[in-house]
Amino acid sequence: MKLDISYNCQSKTEQDLIHLLNGLMKKIFGKGSSRMELRIVDSMILVKVEGILTSPERLLLKNSEANVELIKDYKYRALKGSRDYIQQEISSYIGTLELTEIYFDLNVVKDEAVLVLMLEENFEQN
Numbered sequence: 594m595k596l597d598i599s600y601n602c603q604s605k606t607e608q609d610l611i612h613l614l615n616g617l618m619k620k621i622f623g624k625g626s627s628r629m630e631l632r633i634v635d636s637m638i639l640v641k642v643e644g645i646l647t648s649p650e651r652l653l654l655k656n657s658e659a660n661v662e663l664i665k666d667y668k669y670r671a672l673k674g675s676r677d678y679i680q681q682e683i684s685s686y687i688g689t690l691e692l693t694e695i696y697f698d699l700n701v702v703k704d705e706a707v708l709v710l711m712l713e714e715n716f717e718q719n
Contacts, residue, residue, distance in 0.1 A: 607631045613686055614640060614708070621675045622668060623647050638710040646704045654701065661701045668706075672697050683710065690714055 610633075615625040627644025646654075646664070653660040672679075672695065680692045694711040 604633075607633060609686065610638065613682065617675075617679060617682055618642070618645060621671050621678075633716050635715050636712045638708075638712070638716070640708040640710070642706045642708060644704055645699075645706055646701070650701075651704075664701050665699055668699050669697065687712070687716070690716065 611629050611631050614631070615629060619625040622645055624645060624647045626642045629643070630641040632639045645668075650664050653664060676695060679695065683692050684690070691713040692710055693713050694709075696709040696711070697706065699706040
């Protein structure tokens with residue numbers, strides 16, 4: 594099944610970052626997104642992601658709402674454990690800018706997430 598990744602971005606740089614981040618999600622979470630919106634604002638890369646739950650995760654949700662916290666915990670831990678890898682991959686694309694923080698929030702029931710990548714300096718100036 595081919596995923597139709599919807600691009601809601603304004604520049605080639607944003608499109609390239611969407612491809613990079615979707616690939617990272619595949620490696621970290623086992624599945625990329627079906628839709629991603631990305632904006633670069635000063636020293637922040639803001640990303641809205643839809644469709645990141647895997648088939649087994651969706652099945653867990655059907656069986657019990659109690660599994661919401663289990664899935665959230667897994668996603669948060671996977672992201673936290675992959676921070677160095679994410680830093681390395683993003684740095685290879687953006688060059689000398691350092692990724693200082695990663696903020697992530699997930700709504701399992703809606704199958705969507707928000708990711709904020711904080712950079713040490715304004716992205717547009719580099």
